[in-house]
Each structure stands twice: as structure tokens, then as C-alpha cells.
Amino acid sequence: MSTDNYIVHVVDDEEAVRKSLAFLLTMSGLAVKMHESAAAFLAAAPGIPPGVLVTDLRMPDMNGVELLSALRDAGAMMPAIVVTGHADVPMAVAAMKAGALDFIEKPYSDEVLIAAIQRAAAEIETASPAGEDTAAILGKIAQLSDRERQVLSAVVTGLPNKTIAYNLDISPRTVEVHRANVMAKMQARSLPELVRMVMAVEAPAK
Incomplete structure (x- = not known):
């Protein structure tokens, strides 16, 4: 999908992380919008056009898995990537069950994140999940x-x-x-x- 046709929404409670990701994604030719909390993004989500969500897992108001579940309940789900510095098997499973397409553990390379976003963007144009039948x-x-x-x-x-x-x-x-x-x-x-x-x-x- 053309990078002109979607926005990458970054949800993270740490300003330094948001700024760093904004710089990386913008320099990679992607349109980016920052959100300082899961609650703020959730409130705006119903009116947001198709995009890709990159959310931190551990946030004070609502964690990434809870955000995905709330988006699904609100009928505002979009292709999502969960990023965390505290990856473990149960949380990865929970993220996948909540609808995440990828679960990325910090530290990660820029290439890993960009590739995950590109895979997620491809989901916007398809009615069913990508992958094997x-x-x-x-x-x-x-x-x-x-x-x-x-x-x-x-x-x-x-x-x-x-x-x-x-x-x-x-x-x-x-x-x-x-x-x-x-x-x-x-x-x-x-x-x-x-x-x-x-x-x-x-x-x-x-």
C-alpha cells in the first residue's frame, strides 16, 4: 500500500520515545501522528481513517493489550503492532489474541519496525489476514x-x-x-x- 494512503499512529506515554519514532518514521517516508496515551487515541479512534497502530505495551492509563481490546469492542480496530521492553510469552499471546499483527521486543532495529509497519499496511487493503491458508x-x-x-x-x-x-x-x-x-x-x-x-x-x- 502506498505510504501516501495511510497514517502510522504511535501511542506511547514517553515523550522521548514518541519523538524518536516520529523522526524515524518520517525519515522513512511515512505519515505519522503521535498520541500521548491509550485513552487519548481510543477517544479519537472512531473518526480516524484507515491506518497502522504502533503502541507501547506498558502504559499507566491502559496497556497496549487493553487498548486493542477496547478498539475491537468499539469497532475501530486497525492493523496493530505492540512494542515492549518487557516481552514474555504470556503477553505476546495476549497481544496476538487481542488482534496485534506483530509483537516487537526492545531493543529492535529500525528495519524490523519498518518491515512490520509495511506488513500491517498491507492488511488495510485485504479483507482477511495475510499469511498461509x-x-x-x-x-x-x-x-x-x-x-x-x-x-x-x-x-x-x-x-x-x-x-x-x-x-x-x-x-x-x-x-x-x-x-x-x-x-x-x-x-x-x-x-x-x-x-x-x-x-x-x-x-x-x-
């Missing part, structure tokens, strides 16, 4: 062993490796091996991508 994802899941499916199910639920190991009565190291195999067989480059795949086919791994 259900059959392709199910085909990859079918290649997993029973144990790998158990690990997949636990990972996308947000459980840490130690808890998965305890629940399955295996060692944390074995969980790591299974997890790596799952990522490879599913051809997922990141946890958010893996979560999106599973969400796309609802709950295939039990």
Missing part, C-alpha cells in the same frame, strides 16, 4: 509428533518451559528441543508468527 497450516501441524503438538499447545497458551516440563514430566532441556523442532517444522520465525498460525486454525493442538 488453513490447509497449509494444518499440513504443517500434521508433521508434528504427539509430544511436539503438546509442546505447541502449551507454548501458545503462554506457559514457560519449566512449567511445560513439569506438566509433561520431561526436562526443560527436552522442552527446548521440542520447541525448536516445532518452530522449524511450522516454519515460524517468531513466537507471534507461531501464535498467529495456531489462531488461524483456531485450536488444532490439544
